[in-house]
Amino acid sequence: MSIKIYGDPGSGSLRRITSAAAVMGVEIERVNIDLFKGESHTPEYLELNPHGLSPVMVDGDFVLYESSAINLYLAEKAGSDLAGTTTRERYEILQWMFWSGEQWRVFATLTFDEVLAKRFMGKPADESIVNLAAAKLRAGASVLDAHLAKHDYIVGDRLTLVDFDIAGPFSQNERTKIPLNEFPNLVAWQQRLLETVPAWADTKREVDVRIDTALEAAGIKL
Ligand SMILES: N[C@@H](CCC(=O)N[C@@H](CS)C(=O)NCC(=O)O)C(=O)O
DSSP, rough: EEEEEEETTTTTHHHHHHHHHHHHHOEEEEEEEEGGGGTTHHHHHHHHHHHHHHHHHEEEEEESSSSHHHHHHHHHHTGGGGGGGSSHHHHHHHHHHIIIIIIHHHHHHHHHHHIIHHTTTOOOOHHHHHHHHHHHHHHHHHHHHHHHHHHHHSSSOOOHHHHHHHHGGTTTTHHHOOOTOOHHHHHHHHHHHHOOOOOHHHHHHHHHHHHHHHHHHHOOOO
């Protein structure tokens, strides 16, 4: 039975899973949901994830949400080293994953909601939220930038799942204008991922086409 992944092709979180699955050679069946049409809030979808968020994984009778948890599950199933091979490596990956969820991506998502999602609803962005998120992102980015001055990847000088987690905000930064380009080592690491991990480049194109097409259809110029 195939592993189903529900998500919108424009989602940076779906991208974290589809990229990791491709690198790990895990076959997945994509189930498209349209977030612009609110399809993560239908009664059927809320049975899968009562938070109304995507992506969601369904593997037989096992339903799992949160992209990092899904990636860890897929890595364990595939016996992949992307989740780390030693105790130290595994816990460093978890450390950065928790940090990324609580202190990093959340501010990129907040910016997306203000700058993009609200435009689709015909509402203006709340600049105080955008500014707060930018300050938080700058604080995180300056630590990442110093870390990446000494390392090619986030953990262990090779690609792991947490590179996709922390790179997630790059999925929308050209549109949301979050301040990532001020940090040269962060940008160089992102470029390295795009050049050395074909799935990361493929999924960037998928996100760009999906969001840019939706913006054009709605007549929104950023
Ligand atoms: N922490 C979650 C983030 C999930 C999330 O923010 N998903 C967004 C798309 S990237 C979503 O489903 N938004 C729909 C909504 O807010 O209604 C994960 O890592 O999977």
